Amino acid sequence: MTEIIVRKIPLPPHVRAFTMPDPQGDYNIYINCALSAEQQLSSYLHELKHIRRDDFYKRGKTAKEIEDEM
Ligand SMILES: [Zn+2]
Known part of the structure; x- marks a missing residue:
């Protein structure tokens, strides 16, 4: 089953959040x-x-293209 783990950490001011998939699919x-x-x-x-x-x-799409679709 897919799990989503959320952590609040210090990040550079211009970074609000990001997500990393791990090899288990979480x-x-x-x-x-x-x-x-x-x-x-x-x-x-x-x-x-x-x-x-x-x-x-989504291979072949840039991060910007993905954000523009959001
Ligand atoms: Zn985004």
Whole structure:
């Protein structure tokens, strides 16, 4: 079963959040702990949308193209 692990960590100011799939098929979401609670929630929902859309397995698309579709 796919698991989603969420961690709040210090990240550079321009990085709100990112997601890393791991080899077991689980997902690790990292959220910038310096964001406000509201920004953390919207970043979390944004990352969940990437997972639902299977964006991590779209070969041949740039990160920008994927973000533009969001
Ligand atoms: Zn995104």
